Amino acid sequence: MIVPLSHALILSAILFGLGVFCAVSRRNLIMMVLGIEIMLNSASIAFVAAALRWQNLEGQTFVLFILAVAATEVSVGLAIIVYAFRRTGSFDPGNYNLLK
Amino acid sequence: MHMEPANFPYLSAILGTTVAGLIAIMLIPAEKKELIRRVSATFSGITLVISLLLFFAYDRSMGGFQFVEDYSWIPSLGIRYINGVDGFSLPNLLLTGIVFFTGVLTMWEMETRVKEFYALYFLLVTGVFGLFMSLDLFFIFVWYDVSLFPMYLLIAVWGTTRKEYGAMKLTLYLLAGSALILPAVIFLYFKSGLGTFGFVPLMQSGMSGTIAPWEQKFAFILLFLGFGILAGVWPFHTWSPVGHAAAPHAVSMVHAGVLMKIGSFGVLRVAIMLCPVGWSYWAPLMAVLAAIGIIYGAFAGLRQTDLKYVIGYSSVSHMGVVGLGLSTMTVEGLNGAVFQMFAHGIMTALLFSSIGYIYDRTHTKMVPELGGLSRVMPVASTFFIVAALASMGLPGLANFWGELVVFIAAFRTYPPLGVIAVLALVVTALFMLRVVQRTFYGPVDEKFSKLQDVSFFLGVPRMILAAVLVIVGLYPSILFDVIHTASAPFINGLPK
């Protein structure tokens, strides 16, 4: 054995927490996307560890698709953010407050 | 419970007529106001005729539910389209027919958005008719709400005093009541274990105790409060004067005349008949609230200067009498309560109809601004005074018998409350006479001296109402005979 599953899950949970922390406390849209990336990544670790636990490849498959989704997220997310930045000149999410 | 099927769907015919009227009105171009009025009068007249026919065709010796129509509706939930009338609903149906027809005539002179008005009015009345005749709790609830929500527009568009406030208050208040009814109805549905919303089987399971006592108590209080709000039970009555005052005349008529009856009828039909154990548990509370309502409504009415507010508070007081009757758990009490529903409906419709006439002429319904109207419009005044006298419980007019029977029943069951309720008669007399005096007596104001008295045609609705008051007042058995066919078996069948 390498480590108990729980330890890998703890690692995943800590990373998830850091991702959330980044997403909710950095006043920067790009950093927010980055934080969400970290969250996705943390899920990947848990999946890989779980795949090892159940000795099947389902978990690893998930990770493969998470990679693809992460890529999509970044491309679409950054596209929107960049175009928004071009219009407003700001990455500060607090500046996006027209809708209310 | 005896159920006599109908050889002709009279009850559905009533609903069909109102719906057909509604559709007909919708199809007429809005500019043809006169045509719309005539169509409305025709259709409402037909419903009146059918309800009269029903009233006299009902076999009093047999009792039970008659003219029953029974069709499957939502089998998966045990919902059926069941209509039927018994001694409790029959007077209310007749009342609705009368008030409906006279309401249409009362609004004859209205010129704004006639088409929409009559369409909504027909919708409202469809709900009222449906509720009185339905024997399925699902439909009762549906009709209950159908009869409420057109109210908002009817008041807000065509109303007068603080109309938007009144409309909103009324609608939200009453629908808050329905918020209590629906859970209770579904609750009973499951607790009976019968898988049906049919009224008769549920009632039997309530009687036989299949629905456990605590369940009945729980459901009863929800249903009582829910329907009681509409019946103007103290302290949930404050929507009523505001709503009455804000509403256009015909709506006030239907509202005070019929809609409040829906509340008390709902208390009777749903709360009491389905949860007899709950009834006996909560009856003292009902009685206390009703007695407070009687005396409180009278006192609060004393201070009002708006004619419609006065009537609104008198309605609170009178509906308290109904509530008191319902709380006595006796045959007399139920008889009196249902009788009072009818009498109050007619009486208050007549009052509002007369006020409507006065308001249309003088453009005010504030008592201090009026005066001496008896000189310029003696006939219109007479109608009002007749209704006011009925409201005071004068013998010879319908209300007296309802109050008498209720008071006797109350006196037997709750002597102190009976005394309080009877004392309110003095206060009612005081404020009604004050209003009559200040409105109709005294020197006639200069600006009113040119007013026309009510013409024969416009007098017709008031005449009908006044005649009903007098006929029923002189021959109350015409109603009591019918009501008794429902109340006596019910009370005698109560679990001991």
Added chain:
Amino acid sequence: MNWMIAAPEIFYFAAAMWFLMLSFFSKPDPRREHLSSLLLASLGVLVCLASVGAQGYLFIQAFTADIYSQVFKILLSLGLFLIIALCGNLPDIGERRIQDFYFLLFTCTLAMMLLVSAGHLLSIFVSLEVSSYSLYILVALRRNQDFGLEAGIKYFLVGTFASGVMLFGMALLYSSSGATYLSDMARLLPEMIGQPAVVIGLVLTLGGFFFKLAVFPFHFWAPDAYQGASNQVAAYIATVSKVAAVAVIARVVAHAGQESTYLVHVLVILSVASMTVGNLAAIAQKDLKRLLAFSTIAHSGYILIGILAMNPAGWTGTIFYALALLAMKFTAFLVVIELAPEGQNLQIDDLAGLHRRSPLLALALMVSLFSLAGIPPTIGFTGKFLVFVAAIERGYIALVIIAMINVVISLYYYLLAIRAAYLLEPAVELPALTPSMPIKLLAGISTGLIVAAGFFPYPFIRIAQAAAQVLLVGR
């Protein structure tokens, strides 16, 4: 493998590709695009109707066709058709982007169809992502870019955050139970539902779907997205997307969440919070679309009642409610779209004088709003009634009372809108509205359907019952 069971998906894929090809090879022609999309959407409805009896699995069990999914596909295709019917005039989507607009709509619908058929966590996840991403883009596509991009950003951030949460939940669920197929879950989960990682993982997984349905606390995107998106897109989000979300939540909960009182409690909390937050916030709204967004949030709370009952009646009610939501929201948005020919955002006060400008639209608005408020005899009432019956069958009477109180609160703002339409007079006299004949027809039919299905709901209930049979797994 019987590919025919995926006929609707294949059809919609082809349709989406058609528009993709168009955008590559042809100059945009709004009228042609609209007619062709209308044709394709109506064909799609027919295809869905034709394949209603399809049953079977593709890709092991990743794609499951059963009566449940097929019924929802009909709803989805119908919703798409209706929305496209409102797209005759697309002022808020640039002419150049119109082909891609339809491509995205069809792709999104396709993804939702895959979603309602998905039987594996992974396929659920990817289908969800496809539908979400097409919506992010659709929202951001609005010509008024200040609105569109801001809404897009917020929608996107909340959406990806939610999918991050969902993935983490799936990871927990998978790591502690080993189940990835819904059928495995139905088999394995009942005995380990008491394990914290399992059930919390399940709740987090549901979070992703809650985002779609705009359930508290994943509802934060909804008001902004509705307000920022063009009217048609907002209508699409409010109708079609909600139907798909209901489908997938009901399916997942039915498979994974039975026997868990904790899950029920969570759903109760979220349901109450959704309807309360939605209804309260809606009171203060001036923008009509924003108001409808909050009303959607409230409705997601009502739908959860049906789901959390976890009994046949509840599933039936949920499915019926989805239909109801489609009809009511569509009718309301129809009025919004017709009232805003420039594609602008409507304020509630802009409804003033509607009863004279167009009695039909005013009636449609009134009926749909009363239906949303749950006033009988409308479909909205029947939907509520069904889910309430289900909840009370399980003894959740307090929940139903709370829901009814919420109904009363909601009535307040619906009445304010109706008041605007029927009572207020516009400051400047506005010309009468003359909707085109098809729109009139559509308004009439949808209004009629709302009332008729409210009054004679049984045919629809039977369909919903048949579909709900599928959810009775493990019984």
Added chain:
Amino acid sequence: MTFLGLLFYILAAVTVAATAVAITRRNMVHAVVYLIVSFFGTAMIFYFFGAPLLAALEVIIYAGAIMVLFLFVVMMVKVDSPGEDLLPARQWIPAAVFGLIYLVIAFLMIFETRGADAPLGLLIASPRDFALYVLQNHWFSIEVISLLLLLALIGALQLGKSQTKPGTGDET
């Protein structure tokens, strides 16, 4: 504790530390670089957990493609965000509070779960096996994800197409 176990802890520590540092960098370029370190650590863990293909993909896609995209964007828009309030106190303090609670609960949740202490035996999925598995079992999802990528492409394109200067109309 096995060697691999020790390695895991070291890698975990590195990953967490790198992530923590990354999210607190003012300069986004630095943040991205630190994050690449974190993803490398993750890739290593994948490798030890028997997913060599994923480890490679993690490095290529995450650390390579995605982070590079970030870097591009950051550099393209040339924002040092000097005025940026790095971690506004009224945001990070509640976030930290909930984060701590979250961590406690996460620990509780993970350790309370039956089977959480299941040892992770060594099993390596060869890229070939993995690919076969994916294609056999998840072809459906691959199709869908391809649609997603197409969508992302078109979406990004469309957003670009619609990009306008403020104040001017739609067509540029």
Added chain:
Amino acid sequence: MAYPTLAALIMATFLPFAAFLLIMIFTRMKPGLSARLSIGSVAVSFVCSVVLLAQNWAAPGPVEYSTQFLASSGLNVQVGFLADQLGLLMLTIVAAICLLVQIYSLGYMAGDPGFSRYYAFMSLFAWAMLSLSVSRSLLQIYVFWELVGLSSYLLIGFWYEKFSASQAGKKAFVMTRAGDVAFFLGIFVVLLNAGNLGVLELNGPTATRMPHEVLTLSALLIFGGIVGKSAQFPLMTWLPDAMEGPTPVSALLHSATMVAAGVFLFARLFPFFSLSPEAMGVFLAIGTISMLLASTMAMVSRDIKRVWAYSTISQLGLMIMGLAAGGYFAGVFHLTTHAGFKALLFLCSGVFIHHFGTNDFYELGRSGSRGLKIPTISIVIAAAALSGVPPLSGYFSKESIMSALAGLSNPMWLLAGLLGVFLTAYYSFRVMFVMFFPKSVEQESGHAHAPDHAGYRAMTGPLVFLATVTVLLGFFEAPIKNFLAGMLVIDLHAPETNWSHIAALVLSIAGLALAWFEFGRRGAEQVGFVEKIPPLYRLFAERWYLDHIYGLFVDRVIDRGISWLCWQNDNKVIDGAIDELAGGTVEGGRISAFLQTVMIQYRLLAIFAVLVFLAFYFFFEKI
């Protein structure tokens, strides 16, 4: 009961009602026809009642006809006729006076715009009052009791444009209503304890089955109705105000018949009441107080109608005293005679008022009221009868009451009665002397000539008839007594004490003499002795401040007290709470809406926080 009798009863009672309906619906615009209808119906009633009276003169016992009414209400309500001696006597009195007054009104009301309405109301009254006389059950009596109250209200406020008239009508109705409520409650008590409301049953064995306390309670409650209707203390002040109505109305309703209904009810239930000596004691006291208070008020009034109104209260009190003292015949006989001479008094006064247009008898005197011969003679006869001057009818009836009082063990009652006799004579002749021996006569000629037109004839005809009756009726004491003896009601005390007769006679002469001394003799300053004592004068003129007390009560306690509280409670407490709730909800909505617009990161944080909470809840739920 024989059908002819029944038919006669029905005709006697229902014809006026038919007239009422006909007039209200059809002939409002045709005054002449209305009057004819009304008078015709009453005339038929009168004929029927006379026939019935004659037919039953020698009949052995009460005849009753009843039918089930309201069988299905759960109550067993019997309605029908009870034609016993008392009822028939009352029927005849009422019919006769109705007829006379209606004929008289032809002249008095001629040309009034509400002529038809007047006759409609008169018919309504006639119906109610006639029916009341022969009602068989308490409930039926109550019904007609209320209806006479209604007609009283309508007729008092007949000239509704006059504020005081409508005010007086309202006051009358509400005050009698207050009494009626007690009556109503009394009926309930009887019904619940005796199970029956039939007059005969109550007077028979049924009542004895009731517990004594309950019986006393019910008797007191029912007496409340009598107090209201007969304007006894403390509900007495409405009657003087009721004089705002047309004078024939005062004559008919507020002196001769309607107010006597209270006394009639007393007589009706005499055996029942007799079962409770305590209650009888209370009745006696109330009768006495009313009689004395009203007499004092009459001593200072300058309004001729009010004097007679006070005198009515006083005489009704006297009747109640007589009845309560056990003098059944005395009370009923005084009721009969009083009806005649009091109606005469009013009708005569009416002629003067009509002619001179004032109610102030000082004014009348100065205007030369002596000029109208027939009314002058008649009114003097009536006043003398009122004062108990032999051999007029009042003398006989008063004597019998005095002897009933004398039969009581406590002589105080008799003394009070005698005081009443003295005061009656004093104030009656005060009016007579002031009117006919004025200090100065302004216009000897002018009005002095007796007008000779149809109206005047219509008015004087009834006067002559009534004056004749007043003179003669006294001599029918014995036959009437025999007739009533068939009622099976034996006077409890029938001692023949001569000294009370003599004392009464002496006192009435003394009163007359005092009146002559102060008002009648040449050179009298026409100021009563009471008026020379200002506090006493004010007390009497202000009616012992009863009205002030009521006014204060209504104003402070009801209007500004309870009613204000209720209204404020509605506005501030209930509606306040509701509005507060609604406002709070809207405010909550605003807050909620604001929270949805916070910066996106806070929203994400909220999502995270909720999820943390939900996870936390899992462990919490387990504990």
